[in-house]
Amino acid sequence: MAPVVLLNGPDTFLVEEAVSRLTHLICPDPALLAMSREVLETRDVGAEGIVRAAETLPWGGPRRLVIARGVEALGPRQAEPLIEYLRAPNPSTVLVLSVLVPIAGSHWIAKAVPAASVVEVPQLTGRPLVTWLRARASGEGFELSDEAAQLLHHPRGR
Secondary structure, three states, X not given: OOOEEXXXXXXXXXXXXXXXXXXXXXXXOHHHHHHHEEEEEHHHHHHHHHHHHHHOOOOOOOOEEEEEEOHHHOOOOOOHHHHHHHHOOOOOEEEEEEEOOOOOXXXXXXXXXXXXXXXXXXXXXXXXXXXXXXXXXXXXXXXXXXXXXXXXXXXXXX
């Protein structure tokens, strides 16, 4: 797994679903989760706080997971410590940047995060949403008919 992952997409639920999957992959032991994962709001800790957390060595497991939300709000100067970190990230940490807004090609994130580390999380609507609902239900051990998935997608009586 890459030491940096950018999850970018407008659907909060799907981005959080991706974060959850990464959490289970990197921190499979729930007993070690509190020491192996850190969730940060950029507005509270700034770029320096994100870098400090990402540079912390893991304890109790081989890797640490650091999830940073809202990094897109940092200006280029504010982001300098993070940009520097992204050039040579700690290999024992997976730093997940969770961004819910589109990123312009001129934004510092687009320039600093390698393209191979970017995961575009789509906004599901229509048939792709129905297909996803059915697959998600199946993954949880349930059967969801196409008609039921359509009703979830387009509830009646609203």
